[in-house]
Amino acid sequence: MPPAPGLAHFSSPYYQDHNRARLAHLASLGLLLANRRVLEPGSGPGDHTQFYVERECTVVSVDSCQECLEVLARHFPGVQTVQCDLNAPAPPRDLGAFDVVHCYGILYLSKILLTSFDLSVRSVAPPLIRSGFVASQKAQDLPSLSPVLLDLQERLA
Numbered sequence: 001m002p003p004a005p006g007l008a009h010f011s012s013p014y015y016q017d018h019n020r021a022r023l024a025h026l027a028s029l030g031l032l033l034a035n036r037r038v039l040e041p042g043s044g045p046g047d048h049t050q051f052y053v054e055r056e057c058t059v060v061s062v063d064s065c066q067e068c069l070e071v072l073a074r075h076f077p078g079v080q081t082v083q084c085d086l087n088a089p090a091p092p093r094d095l096g097a098f099d100v101v102h103c104y105g106i107l108y109l110s111k112i113l114l115t116s117f118d119l120s121v122r123s124v125a126p127p128l129i130r131s132g133f134v135a136s137q138k139a140q141d142l143p144s145l146s147p148v149l150l151d152l153q154e155r156l157a
Contacts, residue, residue, distance in 0.1 A: 006065075006067060007045060007065075007067055007068065007071065010044055010045050010047065010068075015047075016047075019047045019048065022048070022104050023048060023051050026051065026104070027051075028144065029142065029144045029145065030142050030144055031140065031142070033052070033055050033057065033100060034055040034056060034057070035055070035056050035057060036052070036055075036057045036058075036098075036099035036100045037057065037058045037060075037096070037097065037098050037099050037100070038052045038057045038058065038059045038060070038098060038099065038100040038101075038102055039060050039062070039095065039098040039100070039101045039102070040052070040059055040060065040061040040062065040102045041062045041063075041086055041101070041102075041103055042062070042063060042086060042103065043061035043062060043063045043068065043069075043072060043081075044063060044065070044068050044072075045067075045068045045071035045072050045075075046061060046068075046071065046072030046075055046076055046079070048102060048104060049061055049072060049075075049076050049079055050075075050076070052100075052102070053076055053078075053079065057100070059076070059079045059080070060079070060080045060081075060082060060095055060096075060098070061076075061079055061080070061081050061082070062081075062082045062083075062084050062086070062092065063081075063083065063084075064083065064084060064085040064086065064087075065083075066083055069081040069082075069083055082095065
């Protein structure tokens with residue numbers, strides 16, 4: 001089935017390769033993610049949702065684009081979807097508690113923002129720098145995680 005109009009970029013080879021790399025990275029962290037309750041803000045059409053569905057998680061996916069949520073609901077009918085613009089002043093309430101908040105792809109630091117905080121930015125830096133963060137109520141004693149923000153990250157393995 002071809003993607004809905006306006007959603008074609010989600011099926012581009014570059015985008016799909018990027019998603020596979022993100023999910024491989026997430027899997028490599030060794031986090032206990034099975035049978036969890038997951039909030040997925042900025043879910044898009046559900047390219048990351050399957051990762052949690054395969055681990056028998058209960059997923060609540062949030063996106064501003066109704067088209068994306070409709071595609072997601074067709075592929076994952078057991079997933080609750082909520083339409084919400086994350087930039088709006090009133091995010092949805094009463095969704096309950098979550099064990100995991102999956103925010104891959106919605107947290108961006110622009111080059112301008114980095115410069116305005118007087119952080120060093122190499123002239124070859126891309127216009128967007130992507131960062132991944134893992135937060136937990138309980139300490140995660142995993143060699144794949146750092147308890148502090150790193151200035152330079154290294155690839156494991």
